[in-house]
Amino acid sequence: MERADESLSLRAVQARRRDRVRRLARLARQVPRHLILIAFGILFGFPMLWMLSSSLKPSQALFQYPPQILPWPITFDNYTQLFQYFPVGRFFLNSLIITTLNVTGTLVSCSMAAYSFSRLHWPGRNMVFALTLATIFLPTQVTLVPLYLIFRSFGWVDTWYPLWVPAWFGVAFYIFLLRQFFLSLPTEIEDAAKVDGAGYLRIFLSIELPLMRPALITVALFSFMSTWNDFVTPLIYIHSTDKMPLALGLQFINSTGAYVGQSFWGMLMAGAVCATLPMVILFLFLQRYFVRGIVMTGLKG
Amino acid sequence: MIQASARARRPLSMRQREAIAGILFAGPWLIGLCAFILLPLVQSLWYSFTTYDILHPARFVGLSNYTDLVHDPLAGQAFGNTLYITVIGVPIGILMALGMALLLNQDIRGISLYRTLFYLPSVAPVVASTLLWLWVLNGNYGLINMLLSELNILGPNWFNDPAWAKPSIILIITWGSAGATMIILLAGLKNIPLTFYEAARVDGASRLAQFRHITIPLLSPSLFFVVVVGVINAFQVFTQAYVATQGGPLNSTLFYVYDLFNNAFGYFKMGYASAMGWLLFLVILAITLIQFRVARYWVFYE
Numbered sequence: 001m002e003r004a005d006e007s008l009s010l011r012a013v014q015a016r017r018r019d020r021v022r023r024l025a026r027l028a029r030q031v032p033r034h035l036i037l038i039a040f041g042i043l044f045g046f047p048m049l050w051m052l053s054s055s056l057k058p059s060q061a062l063f064q065y066p067p068q069i070l071p072w073p074i075t076f077d078n079y080t081q082l083f084q085y086f087p088v089g090r091f092f093l094n095s096l097i098i099t100t101l102n103v104t105g106t107l108v109s110c111s112m113a114a115y116s117f118s119r120l121h122w123p124g125r126n127m128v129f130a131l132t133l134a135t136i137f138l139p140t141q142v143t144l145v146p147l148y149l150i151f152r153s154f155g156w157v158d159t160w161y162p163l164w165v166p167a168w169f170g171v172a173f174y175i176f177l178l179r180q181f182f183l184s185l186p187t188e189i190e191d192a193a194k195v196d197g198a199g200y201l202r203i204f205l206s207i208e209l210p211l212m213r214p215a216l217i218t219v220a221l222f223s224f225m226s227t228w229n230d231f232v233t234p235l236i237y238i239h240s241t242d243k244m245p246l247a248l249g250l251q252f253i254n255s256t257g258a259y260v261g262q263s264f265w266g267m268l269m270a271g272a273v274c275a276t277l278p279m280v281i282l283f284l285f286l287q288r289y290f291v292r293g294i295v296m297t298g299l300k301g
Numbered sequence: 302m303i304q305a306s307a308r309a310r311r312p313l314s315m316r317q318r319e320a321i322a323g324i325l326f327a328g329p330w331l332i333g334l335c336a337f338i339l340l341p342l343v344q345s346l347w348y349s350f351t352t353y354d355i356l357h358p359a360r361f362v363g364l365s366n367y368t369d370l371v372h373d374p375l376a377g378q379a380f381g382n383t384l385y386i387t388v389i390g391v392p393i394g395i396l397m398a399l400g401m402a403l404l405l406n407q408d409i410r411g412i413s414l415y416r417t418l419f420y421l422p423s424v425a426p427v428v429a430s431t432l433l434w435l436w437v438l439n440g441n442y443g444l445i446n447m448l449l450s451e452l453n454i455l456g457p458n459w460f461n462d463p464a465w466a467k468p469s470i471i472l473i474i475t476w477g478s479a480g481a482t483m484i485i486l487l488a489g490l491k492n493i494p495l496t497f498y499e500a501a502r503v504d505g506a507s508r509l510a511q512f513r514h515i516t517i518p519l520l521s522p523s524l525f526f527v528v529v530v531g532v533i534n535a536f537q538v539f540t541q542a543y544v545a546t547q548g549g550p551l552n553s554t555l556f557y558v559y560d561l562f563n564n565a566f567g568y569f570k571m572g573y574a575s576a577m578g579w580l581l582f583l584v585i586l587a588i589t590l591i592q593f594r595v596a597r598y599w600v601f602y603e
Contacts, residue, residue: 030407033404033407036404037401037404037405037415040401040404040415040419041415041418041419043476044418044419044421044422044476044479044480045418045421047422047430047433047434047437047476048421048422048425048433050433050437050444051429051433051436054436062442063442065447065450066447066451067444067447067448108329109329109330109333110330112326112327112328112329112330113326113327113329113330115326116322116323116324116326116327117327120319120320120322120323120326121316121319121320121323122319122320122321122323122324122327123320125323125327128327128331128334131334132330132334135334135338137533137585137589138338138342138582139533139536139537139578139581139582139585140537141537141558141561141577141578141581141582142342142345142578142579142581142582143337143338143341143342143345143578144561144565144574144578145345145348145565145571145574145575145578146340146341146342146344146345146348146575147337147341148565148566149344149355149571150340150341150344152355166333166337168329168333169329169330169332169333169334169336169337170329170330170333170334172334172338175330199322200318200319200322200326201322204326225424228426229425229426229427229428231426231427231428231540231543231544232539232540235543236566246426247426247427247428247429248428250426250428250429250432251428251543251544254428254432254544265436265439265442268432268436269432269433269436271429271432272425272428272429272430272432272433275425275426275428275429276424276425276426276429276430279424279425279426280421280424280425282424283417283420283421283424284417287413287417290420290424291416291420291484294481294484294485294488295484295485295488297485298484298485298486298488298489298523298526298527
């Protein structure tokens with residue numbers, strides 16, 4: 001009996017050793033993969049770090065050779081100069097206002113339209129939806145000129161109206177996304193409510209919208225990012241410095257700021273950080289909504 | 302008389318009420334569709350047949366905007382520059398995203414950290430990331446050239462060198478968009494059932510064969526999507542050039558949309574710019590339709 005125990009334990013030891021070797025081999029195979037991933041990670045992540053680090057360096061250190069990765073000492077001179085020479089706080093506030101107006105309008109108009117396309121039946125509905133889909137792929141440049149002329153005739157040049165009013169009338173892409181999401185919701189609650197005599201508005205507000213929360217958050221997020229980062233529309237319509245949103249303001253600093261001399265690049269990087277940081281923070285906290293949104297785009301597309 | 306008022310007071314049917322509700326809910330979008338998309342589209346077509354500089358009323362000139370456009374050397378160069386970005390930039394971006402997605406498609410530790418890192422550049426405003434790369438690729442003091450000089454290589458003057466300006470723009474674009482593309486492709490990869498791979502392994506198929514006969518065909522819908530969207534976006538490249546190079550040096554980064562912008566808001570040639578816009582639309586439409594045609598040969602839907 002002792003012999004049997006001995007051989008059992010020996011086999012057990014050998015088996016464990018084999019498992020360990022196998023596990024090590026698997027890990028070893030993963031190493032080159034991780035190395036490549038780390039290399040890509042550096043390629044994608046490091047520039048952002050460099051932007052932050054450059055903004056916190058004193059101006060002579062920027063041109064120093066060899067370049068130092070981490071700024072030491074950390075100086076906020078670039079930021080103080082930035083806010084001294086340019087109304088960056090104003091730019092930021094402008095962006096916030098425009099973006100809020102835009103996102104609100106987008107959510108209201110697109111959820112309503114998506115509800116209509118998915119749950120309500122009316123003559124011509126499917127044709128109009130097909131048309132809606134088609135406009136998603138329409139390049140904006142083909143309507144750029146007439147839209148400008150239309151808004152100009154309203155007297156809206158150099159105002160914020162062209163930047164957010166159209167959003168209150170729907171955005172084809174988000175209507176598409178929200179409609180797909182609507183279609184996936186169960187209809188039982190809605191049917192029960194209809195039997196109880198609830199009107200469509202009631203159903204929309206009390207039943208559909210709460211169920212749509214994750215999709216609405218995703219649309220809000222993408223709409224926010226798209227408006228915050230938008231450059232071309234403000235470029236065309238906004239000319240006064242005090243009305244500029246951040247993206248346009250940043251370019252304004254780029255094109256007019258060379259006179260500050262040596263601290264130009266540091267200041268520019270500080271401005272870039274100001275414009276980017278809110279979006280980064282938003283992203284880090286709401287990652288899964290971003291990812292879900294992109295995945296929805298790709299799978300339904 | 303009694304009959305008329307009785308008809309007026311008959312309540313609407315369920316279907317009619319639903320239809321009215323439907324149109325009311327879709328109302329804002331219907332207005333927007335007509336006012337901000339369809340109407341301008343038609344107006345743009347009209348303007349493209351006119352000469353219009355805002356100060357004077359539009360003057361009908363027939364097809365001369367289009368014929369001028371075809372013979373315009375600047376527009377031709379602009380179109381060529383845009384084509385360069387599309388033909389070279391889009392495949393590079395997709396291949397890179399595909400590579401990253403394939404790497405992440407295993408049970409890797411820290412997959413969400415990598416995903417965050419790869420997508421992070423996409424959330425930055427294009428202006429900010431362009432300025433960042435302007436700084437990193439600065440001829441004298443930029444990080445890249447400093448690192449290259451460590452290796453005793455003289456780095457080119459990136460954005461100021463006609464030969465390197467467009468590749469630099471491609472770098473900015475790829476850096477900013479590969480993350481999103483990767484997420485789409487990764488989702489597509491994750492949709493491929495593992496049973497296919499297991500069966501192939503049982504049959505003795507090599508990794509390469511598995512890739513060619515399982516991964517690519519089953520990923521083809523996602524690949525098709527990113528190609529179509531990538532091409533459409535590449536044709537509209539503008540902001541990076543406006544911020545970094547202003548179309549130079551020597552017009553090497555004057556892209557088609559930039560030329561359109563100059564014509565519309567620089568020279569106020571609204572008619573000509575409208576023609577440019579319509580030409581762009583038709584070209585993108587044609588290319589997209591061709592892609593859909595070709596898709597029959599390589600895209601597989603379940």
